[in-house]
Amino acid sequence: MAIAQPGSTDPLNAPDHALLHRIIAADPTATVQSLTVDSSDNVKALNGNFVIGTSGKGIDFSVDGSAAGMTSELLDDYEEGTWTPVVIFTTGGDLSVTYSYQVGTYQKVGNWVIASCNLRTTGFTHTTASGSLTITGFPFAHSGTSNYDNFSAAGWRGITKASYTNIGAYMAGAESQCYFYASGSGQVFTDVGVADVPTGGTVILKFTLNYQI
Amino acid sequence: MLEKKVVIDSIEVLETGHIQVRQATKIIEDGKELSKSYHRWVVLPGDDYSTQDERVKKVAEVIHTKEVVDTYKAQQLENK
Numbered sequence: 001m002a003i004a005q006p007g008s009t010d011p012l013n014a015p016d017h018a019l020l021h022r023i024i025a026a027d028p029t030a031t032v033q034s035l036t037v038d039s040s041d042n043v044k045a046l047n048g049n050f051v052i053g054t055s056g057k058g059i060d061f062s063v064d065g066s067a068a069g070m071t072s073e074l075l076d077d078y079e080e081g082t083w084t085p086v087v088i089f090t091t092g093g094d095l096s097v098t099y100s101y102q103v104g105t106y107q108k109v110g111n112w113v114i115a116s117c118n119l120r121t122t123g124f125t126h127t128t129a130s131g132s133l134t135i136t137g138f139p140f141a142h143s144g145t146s147n148y149d150n151f152s153a154a155g156w157r158g159i160t161k162a163s164y165t166n167i168g169a170y171m172a173g174a175e176s177q178c179y180f181y182a183s184g185s186g187q188v189f190t191d192v193g194v195a196d197v198p199t200g201g202t203v204i205l206k207f208t209l210n211y212q213i
Numbered sequence: 214m215l216e217k218k219v220v221i222d223s224i225e226v227l228e229t230g231h232i233q234v235r236q237a238t239k240i241i242e243d244g245k246e247l248s249k250s251y252h253r254w255v256v257l258p259g260d261d262y263s264t265q266d267e268r269v270k271k272v273a274e275v276i277h278t279k280e281v282v283d284t285y286k287a288q289q290l291e292n293k
Binding site: 079080081082083084106137138139140141144149172173174175176177 | 227228229231233235250251252253254255257285288289292
């Protein structure tokens, strides 16, 4: 069944006209089909996109069974783009950083953000900076939920922390910047601080952090 | 004629005082948009917003009160 017949001046000439009373063709003289429903009841947009016309509306999956703890079955947003990761310490002091590349990309699916960071410094010097190694510039703020940090593994260079073997990026509630936790067998979880990232080194940080907004 | 347009197309203020900014880069040919890409960032309470877009600056001037900044800083400490 074609909802809008090619060349038709009446876009509503399908058999079940009454069910389609809200479909209005933008161009009734169009000579190609725009929207079809096939014999399996699949709806196809042949030439364009399905465009959600109202913010907060989307695709409702509530017909499917729900898992315990379910809070929403509406997929109401998707977006992709870029962001610019920037290396700082909690207190920047005289920190000076130049980059050979600093690339950030993101996808937002519903209320989750997938943010990738890929950077390498060409210059990295500091004498008066203090605090934790931090990446700023994230595209969205983490939700304000307390005790709900999001972690990811990270690849790195330029960090020296004796007895620690793993470093991961984490973002806490209401933040839009991430810090780095170091961990190792028998070691206490601890932030990567200014003393662990020596001046004059080359810093490389690569990770993909998923977080809720 | 091809035209490149860079605009701030979304300024969103969260309850926490974070200002989420979206910049759209559009490639337009004869009035028809051929492509659009997004770049995003967040202006945090307490951030220096002097280099931001004029509209973002005006929003930050209103939103980033001392109380909002102090609450955010306290939340940061709590996260540690």
